[in-house]
């Protein structure tokens with residue numbers, strides 16, 4: 001049986017990483033998360049991992065070509081499995097062409113992309129209200145999971161902080177980059193009738209359940 005290929009796309013703050021893990025385990029899919037793949041190759045000191053680390057040590061982005069090779073090795077290893085769920089790749093049309101080429105070598109193709117649709121305003125609200133304890137790393141949300149007292153950590157009493165990544169101007173920039181690169185990808189798959197849009201406005205757990213029931 002041919003392996004199914006699914007791609008999960010969603011904005012930062014949609015809980016996509018956790019959802020991807022849970023969906024893959026629920027559906028018995030091989031999860032291909034580029035972040036995990038990189039960490040794993042670097043950790044095991046594979047040939048590709050050693051090269052990737054040389055870029056990371058210099059604070060540079062790991063070239064797409066290298067990431068693609070890691071993905072290919074992973075597919076080769078797991079070929080024949082039920083399916084593959086991609087998280088974090090492809091991010092744009094050019095990465096999608098690379099993926100297409102690679103899949104052809106295995107006589108596979110993308111079956112469907114799952115697009116978690118969330119309004120920018122929702123992302124702002126979720127992320128700008130996030131607070132973290134600089135001491136014990138506890139995470140809070142001023143609306144949904146507030147600390148008991150002011151903005152102090154329940155565990156250690158430390159003053160909570162907002163991570164730089166969660167500041168409004170940083171989030172706006174990340175969302176701009178996200179929308180600019182993924183919109184053409186979404187349009188492309190929409191034309192091919194291969195897109196499943198999921199309402200991402202609900203709680204992350206509900207979104208996850210909806211995805212699982214849709215694939």
Ligand SMILES: [Zn+2]
Pocket residue numbers: 133134135136137138153154155156157158
């Ligand atoms: Zn703390």
